[in-house]
Amino acid sequence: MDIIFYHPSFKAASWINGLQQRLPQATVRQWQPGDNAAADYALVRTPPVEMLQGRSDLKGVFALGAGVDDILTQLKQHPEMLSESVPLFRLEDTGMGLQMQEYAVYTVLGWFRRFDDYQQQKQQTLWQSLKNYRRQDFTIGILGAGVLGSNVAQSLKVWGFPIRCWSRSPKQIDGVTSYYGADQLSDFLSGTQVLINLLPNTPQTVGIINRQLLSQLNSGAFVLNLARGAHLVEEDLLAALEAGEIKAAALDVFVQEPLPETSPLWSHPRVAITPHNAAVTLPEEAMDYIAKSIQQREAGEMPEGRVDIVRGY
Numbered sequence: 001m002d003i004i005f006y007h008p009s010f011k012a013a014s015w016i017n018g019l020q021q022r023l024p025q026a027t028v029r030q031w032q033p034g035d036n037a038a039a040d041y042a043l044v045r046t047p048p049v050e051m052l053q054g055r056s057d058l059k060g061v062f063a064l065g066a067g068v069d070d071i072l073t074q075l076k077q078h079p080e081m082l083s084e085s086v087p088l089f090r091l092e093d094t095g096m097g098l099q100m101q102e103y104a105v106y107t108v109l110g111w112f113r114r115f116d117d118y119q120q121q122k123q124q125t126l127w128q129s130l131k132n133y134r135r136q137d138f139t140i141g142i143l144g145a146g147v148l149g150s151n152v153a154q155s156l157k158v159w160g161f162p163i164r165c166w167s168r169s170p171k172q173i174d175g176v177t178s179y180y181g182a183d184q185l186s187d188f189l190s191g192t193q194v195l196i197n198l199l200p201n202t203p204q205t206v207g208i209i210n211r212q213l214l215s216q217l218n219s220g221a222f223v224l225n226l227a228r229g230a231h232l233v234e235e236d237l238l239a240a241l242e243a244g245e246i247k248a249a250a251l252d253v254f255v256q257e258p259l260p261e262t263s264p265l266w267s268h269p270r271v272a273i274t275p276h277n278a279a280v281t282l283p284e285e286a287m288d289y290i291a292k293s294i295q296q297r298e299a300g301e302m303p304e305g306r307v308d309i310v311r312g313y
Ligand SMILES: NC(=O)C1=CN([C@@H]2O[C@H](COP(=O)(O)OP(=O)(O)OC[C@H]3O[C@@H](n4cnc5c(N)ncnc54)[C@H](O)[C@@H]3O)[C@@H](O)[C@H]2O)C=CC1
Pocket: 066, 067, 068, 092, 093, 096, 143, 144, 145, 146, 147, 148, 149, 166, 167, 168, 169, 181, 198, 199, 200, 201, 202, 204, 205, 226, 227, 228, 252, 253, 276, 277, 278, 279, 280, 313
């Protein structure tokens, strides 16, 4: 069995060794331009079109991340890149759920306990207790109730906040109110104090967090974008912050990455920024997952994490 590997920034050698150890029967190689030799599986992130083109014998392509919007965008521009018969898989969880939980719990509790306000008071040497939020009013609304959204919902539930999620179809998550479809989006937004985005980036979700959506949240709501920059209209967020409709935001992802030095988001006192690392691909977990999936594929089974290319995630 032959496996080809391509990632623009990961160290190929440790992935190749790690996969080789997990799949001793396989020959794993780093793909280089011009390599048209046979391959059964490909592991990729934003691959060059020529890496996958014409490889209709592939038994699977494994994306080295949870989001596949980069590959699907390439595929739209170059439909010949991936044969329709070749299944595309993505990473499901592989340690990203816990990382998202850490980020969301830290941020939400900070807002709930008004640490951002106390940080500002510290700069004014101001010793003053502020009115606490009422837990039962601090409703958390999660856009996207998939692998990561449901992990985040579970971790926030233990703090006693009302939790709701919004997805394409109804979801059964214990203690979480499910809203679904475009018809129920307004009801989901109404009464939401903290909006957390964990949607995939698709033609239906691009620009979804815009002025119109933000205006339906509670006055003084918080926004946490953990999914993709394309979901959020940055100027609309800035306008809503200026108008006091939104109290603060924490952003891990941006329309343009790295975030340009000139972006007004950098200097905004109520915007927290991290450099798209809310949840990173953990090599050991990802290799365990992919090796298991390849073994399942070899046994004639269809592993989890298959991307629905038409649906877009
Ligand atoms: N910032 C970071 O470091 C990372 C960001 N991500 C992002 O998180 C996203 C979510 O990941 P997973 O939870 O694994 O995805 P998933 O596919 O398991 O879940 C997606 C959820 O969104 C919902 N959804 C999709 N389209 C919808 C629509 N049009 N209307 C309503 N609901 C819709 C689905 O019903 C599902 O509940 C990824 O696509 C990726 O872009 C993932 C990992 C790290």
